[in-house]
Structure formats: C-alpha cells, structure tokens
Amino acid sequence: MSSAMKKRKIAVLGSRSVGKSSLVKQFIENHFMDSYYPTIESTFAKSVVYKGVEYDCHIIDTAGQDEFSPINSQYAIGIHGYVLVYSITSRNSFNMIQVVHDKIVDFCGLTKIPCVIVGSKSDLSMQRQVDSKDGEKLAKDNDCAWIESSAKNNVNVGKVFELCLQEIERNISPNQTEPPAKSCNVQ
C-alpha cells in the first residue's frame, strides 16, 4: 500500500440484525451468508478507487445499537464517515437511524457528519415496512446521502461505500487528513 494513499475510517452503525456485517462482508469478501452471528466488533481494510483517487479504507463493523446504547468514543473520534443502516423490513430499525445520528452529532459537538443512510435487504420487498420516500426524506432532512441495497443479491453494495467517500470528500477541505471529529473533546 502506498503511503500516499489517503486513509479513511468508516464506521457502520444501526440496529441489531439489519445486515451491517453482511453488507461489509459482501463489499470486502464478495460473499453472503444466510446465517446470523451477532457482531461484537470487527475492522476490515480495503483500498477503494473513487474518482481516480485510491483510498485506504478501514471499515468498522459495530455491534448493533438500540436507543439505550451509548455512542462509544471509538465511533466518534477519528472516524471520517458513517454508514447508518436500517432494514427496509423493520420500521423500528429505521426509527433508530435518527437516534444514532443525533447521538453522534451531539457527542462530537458537530452540526453535520459525513454520512450515508442505507436501507438494507432491498430484495425483501414483500416484507417492506419502510417506503423509499421515507428513507430519502430522512437523508435529505439530515443532509446525508441515501441508498437501498441488498447484500444478498449484491445490489448497490459498492455504491454504499462510494457514497460514503463522496460525503467525506464533500466535508473535508483539500489536503486535510484528520476527520472533523478530532476536535471532539473526550477522554
């Protein structure tokens, strides 16, 4: 890996069982499993070329959050961008997105975080509980990108991480390498 490569740390958050690990595994390892193993936390690395620039991406797959989960400083400090995942089959998981988003924003004392909101399991349209329009509106209200994806069918998986890099670059000034949350004052 060239040292000139830009390092970008991305945290994947959202409720339990929405498909965070499946999304990351499909992106990194190009495979999907129907079985479910709850995640504690894993980090993956992959170099991604976006708009002709090579990025050394470190992706942190987190344990699922609920409304009572505190936002770990690990998910706030040193993170360049966020992938916030809900399942289109779970209204509760959709409602959690605003909660998690606001916790990060509060924790870091920022008004905006580089973020893509992802409606996962788009192949399960018969069980849909969240309209695409609701997803789009939530993203617009929070000035985030939005997309629906299926890790199972490998639909829009690469696009999720491209959008995240796009949001990061939109927020970062040229040559700046430190994430905005560096100023976050936590021991």
Ligand SMILES: Nc1nc2c(ncn2[C@@H]2O[C@H](COP(=O)(O)OP(=O)(O)OP(=O)(O)O)[C@@H](O)[C@H]2O)c(=O)[nH]1
């Ligand atoms: N049909 C379908 N099922 C999916 C998809 N993505 C994940 N799943 C299934 O949903 C379940 C949970 O997926 P995980 O990727 O483990 O979910 P997670 O969000 O990482 O779960 P935690 O580790 O508990 O936070 C598994 O049984 C997956 O096979 C998808 O795109 N389509």
